[in-house]
Amino acid sequence: MPVPCLCLKSCFFNALHQTLTHSTGWKRKPTGPRFFMISTLTLVNWLAFVEAHPHDFTIQYPARREYFIQNFRCEPAPRTSEWLSDLDQLLLYLHIPFCEAKCYYCNFAVDVNQSEDFHRKYVDALLRELDSHADWLPNCEIAGVDIGGGTPTMLATAELRRIARAVKPLLKKSARPFPFSIETTPRIAAEELEKLQILHDEGVDRVSLGVQSFNAITLASVNRFRQIAQTDIAMANLRRTGFKRVNLDIIFGLPNQTLEDWKYDLDQIIALDPDSITTYDCLYRGKGRALTKRTVILPTPETYGALYDLAFEKLYLAGWKTTYGSVNFSKHHNETGTSACFEGRLLDGMPYLGLGNYASSLRGNHWSFNTYSASDYMTNIRTGSNPCAYFYDLPAAESQAKYILYSLNYGFVDESRFMRRFGVKLTETFAEELGHAINAGWMECCDNRWQVKLGQFKNMHAIRSLFYPEQARKWLMALQEPML
Ligand code: SF4
Known part of the structure; x- marks a missing residue:
């Protein structure tokens, strides 16, 4: 892999450091x-x-x-309302597990079932779980809501409307500027404008678009197809619809990705002019991950460093700023670029309630996960069983x-x-x-x-x-x- 000019890079960093200081x-x-x-x-x-x-x-x-499961798991898991319902403020996450196909680098709880009937029943379960908190949740200040997955916009328009309508009233007390965020893909944002319009009309402020790469070969190597030509249209649709913030995700450290490939991706993403850009480092953790099994030569830490440094330099000079080391870049002053929910969870360590299969909830040193599979989750909700499968009571050192x-x-x-x-x-x-x-x-x-x-x-x-x-x-x- 070609290495950038170290002299130029250190000159840039020295100048930047002085400017920031x-x-x-x-x-x-x-x-x-x-x-x-x-x-x-x-x-x-x-x-x-x-x-x-x-x-x-x-x-x-x-x-x-397994480390948490073996050492800190408590059974039986309590229902989340038992340890969250006296809170004044929290964040809310709704998990929609459905995707067209599973990307090889992904380790989220994803379900590739394409049946609209199955999707509708899943939304029934999700809203029923939300409703199970109706005696306390509306009294809380919900600082931010993320609808993530999976690909939430895989759901039919009517299902998206049902979810957004159930969530919107909960955000009345939020003091955050753009509290309601959802994820989508270039294909859906390019082809299904009606979904974007419904989400916007029902109060969604921010959309995050998973672009990941502009290289068709790289995308194919991680099981993603048919999206490059649609990204421009997707971006135009998101702007036309009127979302207040649009974020684009791209990934570095993908299989065989060179600095030149990455530079091209960065140039493309800059040209799209989003409000914020998230540059994920591709994860190969865990031998079971499909990508890890398929990749012969994994990127070294030096490769990750060179790719990140190139992104930091190019994005900084193009107007997307961040603290060095952050993978989240924003062109708006005093904004991280991430959603209110994500920022509250990661940066402020705020408590959150997760709904849906394998959604996690957290408060202090207590952390829980719902059951993994979408089908098991739906059965649990339908039969009135506790959907929470894992509950951890963590020592302070683990939470820290x-x-x-x-x-x-x-x-x-x-x-x-x-x-x-x-x-x-x-x-x-x-x-x-x-x-x-x-x-x-x-x-x-x-x-x-x-x-x-x-x-x-x-x-x-x-x-x-x-x-x-x-x-x-x-x-x-x-x-x-x-x-x-
Ligand atoms: S689209 Fe996102 S959630 Fe779905 S498989 Fe790919 S990375 Fe995972």
Whole structure:
């Protein structure tokens, strides 16, 4: 893979760093004895393990679901209303699992059943689950709602209208500017304008369009087809319909993707002029993932770093800004570009209620998942059984790791938010780890925000791993089945 000119890149980063530092008044936080390393050997051993398995250290924590199942699962799982219903404020997520086909990199709970009757019955179940919270949910401030999946707009127009109408009244108290968001695809946004119109009329503010790549061969290699020619029309339709915010998703680190391919994708996405752009790093975590099985040579951390750095440079210069390390770029000042629900969950650690198959809910150290398959979920709802299948009571260290990895999706961890969420100081809880991040040149602290340093995206796997609790480290290192 060609490597960008290091001189040019470092010149760009130096200039950018100075601009940011001067314009925001950031100061480097002095590091003192509190960052003295107290168990270097253990950390060194752990980081050596991480370097041997970089693809396992993604934004998703834990690296293996079995770790939580074996150690922190409580049975029987309580109903979500039992531990959420006294909240004043929360976020809401509705899961629609249906897709035309499953992309090989995807590990969401997806169902490729195309039957409209099945879809309608699923929506019946979803709205029934929503209705089961009717005695407390309308009293809450619902800060944001995401309808995700899957591909929610696979549903028929009438089903989309039913869902949007049920959700809209719940958003009356939200103080967020664009609280109602949904995901769609280029094909649907290009061909089914009526669906867009209904969603807009029923109050959806923001649409996220999964473009992923403009390279037909790359798309075919991950089981996506027929969309490149439709992306322009899709974007025009979304604008014409009048959504307040349009986000485009693209992926880097796809099989055989070169820097030239990625540069082309970035040029195309810039030309479409969305409000925000999300650049996902393609995940190969887990040997069972279809993409991992099919890909002979996985991208190295250096490749991810080079691809991300190119995106950061090009998007920054084109007007889409973010904190270095964040995969979310926005051209609007003071906006992350992500949905209100996503931002509340990942950055603020807010509690949320998830509805639908395999939807998760969270409050403090309690985290739950509904049953995995859409059919089982529908049966549970129809028979009045509890749809929640997994309920975890997490130690604080596990919740903290999960929160920090999510926050790093935005390129930083904020000391105040961490204190608000956990009631302890970030710098005291992770003194050794933050000390190592500084000494290794991976992170820096500016105005109480611990940020990924310019040019260090290539070490994101190691940065994330720093916040793994001792128990998780030992569990992973003792795995019989080798990690990636
Ligand atoms: S369209 Fe999205 S949800 Fe559906 S399979 Fe592809 S990545 Fe997964």
